Amino acid sequence: MGQGIIQTVKDLVVMVVFDDDCPDINELILVDNPKKTLLLVDSVSVGNKALCLNIYGDRTIQKGMAVKNTGKSIEIPVGDKTIGRMLDALGNPIDGLDSLDSPDIARRNIFDTPVQNDTFKIAKPEILETGVKVIDFFTPFVKGRKIGIIGGAGVGKTILMMELMHNVAMSGSGLSFFTGIGERIREGHELYMTLKDNNLLGSTCMFFGQMNENPVQRGLVAISAVTLAEYFRDDQHKDVLFFADNMYRYVQAKNEVSTIISQIPAEGGYEPTIFSDVKTLQDRLSSNDKGSITAVETIYVPADDLSDPAVQMIQHELDSTIVLSRKVAEQGIRPAVDLINTSSALLAPDIVGDRHYNLSVQVQGLLQKYESLKGIIAIIGENELSPSDRTDYGKAKLLIEYFSQNMSVMETLNGVKGEQFTREQTLQGVEAIVA
Numbered sequence: 001m002g003q004g005i006i007q008t009v010k011d012l013v014v015m016v017v018f019d020d021d022c023p024d025i026n027e028l029i030l031v032d033n034p035k036k037t038l039l040l041v042d043s044v045s046v047g048n049k050a051l052c053l054n055i056y057g058d059r060t061i062q063k064g065m066a067v068k069n070t071g072k073s074i075e076i077p078v079g080d081k082t083i084g085r086m087l088d089a090l091g092n093p094i095d096g097l098d099s100l101d102s103p104d105i106a107r108r109n110i111f112d113t114p115v116q117n118d119t120f121k122i123a124k125p126e127i128l129e130t131g132v133k134v135i136d137f138f139t140p141f142v143k144g145r146k147i148g149i150i151g152g153a154g155v156g157k158t159i160l161m162m163e164l165m166h167n168v169a170m171s172g173s174g175l176s177f178f179t180g181i182g183e184r185i186r187e188g189h190e191l192y193m194t195l196k197d198n199n200l201l202g203s204t205c206m207f208f209g210q211m212n213e214n215p216v217q218r219g220l221v222a223i224s225a226v227t228l229a230e231y232f233r234d235d236q237h238k239d240v241l242f243f244a245d246n247m248y249r250y251v252q253a254k255n256e257v258s259t260i261i262s263q264i265p266a267e268g269g270y271e272p273t274i275f276s277d278v279k280t281l282q283d284r285l286s287s288n289d290k291g292s293i294t295a296v297e298t299i300y301v302p303a304d305d306l307s308d309p310a311v312q313m314i315q316h317e318l319d320s321t322i323v324l325s326r327k328v329a330e331q332g333i334r335p336a337v338d339l340i341n342t343s344s345a346l347l348a349p350d351i352v353g354d355r356h357y358n359l360s361v362q363v364q365g366l367l368q369k370y371e372s373l374k375g376i377i378a379i380i381g382e383n384e385l386s387p388s389d390r391t392d393y394g395k396a397k398l399l400i401e402y403f404s405q406n407m408s409v410m411e412t413l414n415g416v417k418g419e420q421f422t423r424e425q426t427l428q429g430v431e432a433i434v435a
Contacts, residue, residue, distance in 0.1 A: 002018050002019065002020065002021030002022060002023060002068065002069040003018065003019055003021075003066065003067070003068050003069075004016045004017055004018035004019065004029070004048075004050070004066070004067045004068070005017055005064060005065070005066060005067070006031070006061065006062070006063055006064060006065045006066075006067060007049070007063065008063060009061055009062065009063060010260065011054075011260050012053055012054045012057060012214055012215070012216055012257070012260055013051065013052070013053065013054070013260050013261055014039055014051075014052045014053075014054055014061060015049060015050075015051055015052070016029065016039070016049070016050045016052055016067050017047070017048060017049055017050075018048040018049075018050060019048070020048065021069065022044055022048045022050060023041050023044070023050055023069045024041065024044075025041055025042070025043060025044060026040065026041060026073045026074075026111045027040075027041045027069065027070065027071070027072070027073055028040060028041075028070045028072060028073060028074065029041060029050070029052060029067050029068065029069055029070060030067060030068055030069075030070055031058075031061055031065055031066075031067050032065060032066040032067065032068070033060055033061065033065055034060070035058055035060060037054070037056065037058040037060070037061055038055055038056070039052035039053065039054060039055070039067065040052060040053045040055055040074070040216070042257075042261070051261065053216045053257065054214075054216070055089075055090070055216050055217060055220070056214075056217075057214045057216075072109075073109045073110070073111055074089075074090055074091075074109070074110050074111070074220065074224070075091070075107040075108060075109050075110070076090065076091030076107060076108060076110055076224050076227060076228060077091050077100040077101075077105045077106070077107055078105075078106050078107065078108045078227075078228055078231040078235075079105055079106055079231075081100060081102075081105055082100065082205055082228060083175070083201075083202065083203070083204070083205055084201040084202055084204060084205075085097065085100070085205065085206065086192060086206045086207075086208060087100075087205075087206065087207050087208070087224070088207070088208060088209065088213075088217065088221070089207070089209045089213070089217040089218075089220040089221040089224050090217075090220070090224070091107075091224060094208060095192070108227055108228075108231060109227075110220070110223045110224050110226075110227040111223070112227075113284060114230055114234055116288075125142050125143075125346070125350075125351045126142065126143040126144075127140050127141065127142055127143075127351070127352065127423070128141040128142070128143055128168070128241075128294070129141070129171075129422060129423050130164050130167050130168065131167040131171075131419075131420030131421060131422075132160075132163060132164065132167065132335070132405060132420075132421075133402070133403055133405055133421050133426045133429070134322075134335060134337045134339070134342075134403040134405070135147075135164070135322065136421070136423045136426050137356075137359075137360065137363075137403070137423075137426050137427070137430065138322070138337070138339065138342050138343075138344060138347070138360070139320035139321070139322050139342060139343075139344040139346070139347070140320075140344065140346050140347060140351065140352050140356075140423075141294070142294075142319070142346045142351060143239060143287075143292050143294050144286075144287035144292035144293070144294055145294060145295075145319040145320070145346060146282070146285065146294075146295040146296075146297065146317060146318045146319050146320075147295070147296045147297070147318065147319065147320045147321075147322065148247075148296075148297050148298075148299050148314065148315060148318040148320070148321045148322065149161060149296070149297070149298045149299065149322045149324065150298075150299045150301055150306070150311065150315065150321055150322065150323050150324065151298075151299075151300075151301055151323065151324030151325070151326075151336075152300070152301045152302075152303070152304040152324075152326055153300065154326075154329075155324040155325065155326055155329050155336050156324055156329065156334065156335055156336050157245070157246070157298040157299075157300070157324060158183065158187050158245055158246075158298065159335070159407060159409065159410065160322070160324070160335045160407075161243055161245055161296060161298055162190075162191055162194065162409045163335075163407045163408060163409050163418075164243070164296060165178060165191070165195075165204075165241075165243050166194065166195075166198070166200070166408055166409050167408070167420060168241055169195065169198075169200040169203055169204060170198070170200070174203075174238065174239040174240060174241050174294075175203055175204075175205070175232055175238050175239070175240050175241070176203055176204045176205070176240075176241045176243065177204070177205050177206075177207070177225055177228070177229050177240060177241065177242045177243060178191060178204065178205075178206045178207070178243045178245070179206075179207045179208075179221060179222055179225040179242070179243065179244045179245070180206075180207070180208040180209065180210050180221075180245055181209055181218055181221055181222055181244060181245065181246055181247070181249045181250045181253070182209065182210065182211050182213075182218045182246060182249025182250070182252060182253055183210055183211060183245050183246050183249065184210065184211060185210045185211070185212055187245075188206075188208050188210055191206075192206065194409055205225075205228060205229075207221050207222075207224055207225040207228075208221065209221030209222075209253075211249075215252075215253040215254075215256035215257050215260075216253075216257060218249060218250070218252075218253035219250060219253040219254050219257060222244065222247075222250050222281055223281065225242070225244075226242075226281065226284045226285060229242050229285075229293055230284065230293075232291070233287075233288070233290060233291035233292065233293055234288070234290050234291065236291075237290050237291045238291050239291055239292045239294070240291065240292065240293045240294070241294050241296070242285060242293050242294065242295045242296070243295075243296050243297075244295065244296070244297045244298070245297075245298045246297075246298045246299065246300050247297040247298065247299050247314050248299050248300040248301075248302075248310060248311065248314065249300065250277075250281065251270065251271075251274060251277065251278065251310045251313075251314070252310075254271050254273070254274070254277045255269075255270050255271045255274075257271075258270075258271030258272070258273070259271075267309050268308065268309035268310065270309060270310055274309070274310065274313060275313065278310075278313050278314055278317065279317070282314075282317040297314070297318070299311055299314050299315070304326060306323070306341075319344065319345050319346050320343070320344035320345065320346055321341075321342065321343055321344075322337055322342050323337065323338040323341040323342050324336050324337060324338065325337070325338035325341075333400065333401075333403075333404045334404060334405070334406075334407065335404075335405065335407070337403065339367050339399075339400065339403065340364075340367055340368065340371060347360055355427065356423075356427060359427060359430050359431065359434065362434050363399060363430060363434065366392055366395050366396045366399060366434070367396055367399065367400075369389075369392050369393070369396065370392070370393055370396030370397070370400075373385065373389060373392075373393050377393070395433055395434065398433045399430070399433055399434075402429055402430070402433060405419050405421075406418050406419045408420070
């Protein structure tokens with residue numbers, strides 16, 4: 001077992017020099033202090049120097065303290081006993097309930113990625129109904145694929161995700177995961193209480209590394225949650241619905257750690273490893289012949305700039321993108337979806353059927369025409385349009401109003417009962433307007 005001495009301490013970064021047996025990357029090492037502080041090895045350099053991350057931000061660590069190898073990495077509990085629980089980045093319960101340290105509970109290394117199966121065959125697309133009209137119509141929820149909810153601060157990303165999670169859990173289709181990455185503590189508490197009050201915790205696993213945690217924990221919590229999701233997919237052959245709020249905060253946490261380590265930033269001021277950070281995590285949110293992981297990820301847009309490099313990089317990994325707009329939110333439309341910029345590669349005849357696909361083409365045509373006519377109407381007024389243009393403009397206004405919907409998770413706040421619609425009801429409603 002290797003022994004070492006702390007050489008320098010800089011915020012969350014601790015440089016340790018080992019005598020001979022240098023630890024592996026991602027190994028945990030133990031500081032010989034009263035708290036027995038755990039450090040995570042981030043990189044190893046010449047001279048048996050290990051650059052380590054102070055996971056819990058312990059401020060009692062000092063230069064000259066002794067450390068020793070543990071021979072293991074971060075291992076989280078896996079199995080049925082994690083269902084209904086709220087865990088942190090290291091798999092420790094934070095819900096005030098029983099510990100998960102029992103010997104009969106298996107544990108899994110979060111950095112061990114499952115072996116890819118080359119014999120996996122593409123399954124027939126299976127549409128999961130969400131009950132939210134705008135999503136079921138514009139960005140159909142297909143099992144095993146990825147959907148992103150993109151928008152700036154305060155436009156309703158978390159509310160829409162909570163609604164999706166609520167509706168899916170109520171339908172009883174699969175096991176749900178929620179991962180809070182760098183978001184508000186209040187939102188995590190509200191979600192937990194909403195699921196608890198509706199007796200939905202029995203089909204939900206929750207991981208939290210909220211904005212009160214340091215960037216090391218915020219970066220690790222997503223990997224820990226994916227590890228448990230992989231266990232249920234591979235070992236129990238379950239279909240997993242994986243909700244992540246917020247994927248941009250994952251990049252932000254990695255960027256903060258990169259800055260502390262003094263790495264030279266890449267494009268847009270982000271960490272030089274941004275591509276591998278995003279790609280490695282997204283690749284683990286995949287399906288195989290044992291089960292599926294369907295991912296729904298919110299993505300914060302800094303300064304409402306959709307061209308931000310991090311936003312673009314995450315967006316490239318998605319099959320569908322739901323864009324939430326501040327202009328739409330200001331009109332009182334909820335959810336505040338930008339119908340023009342929202343898109344999906346899954347909106348194809350072989351997935352949703354000819355009827356749905358043809359309707360979507362007609363609706364997009366009407367919405368595009370609506371956008372082009374708005375400028376003309378501002379100058380000459382709606383009455384000066386031709387009869388056909390006036391008709392199309394009216395249809396588009398009805399469609400925009402039609403895709404507004406009351407959210408079930410907002411009932412306790414605004415007193416308005418939430419609504420849910422089947423895909424068939426949504427298509428019939430759109431047909432009535434378009435016709």
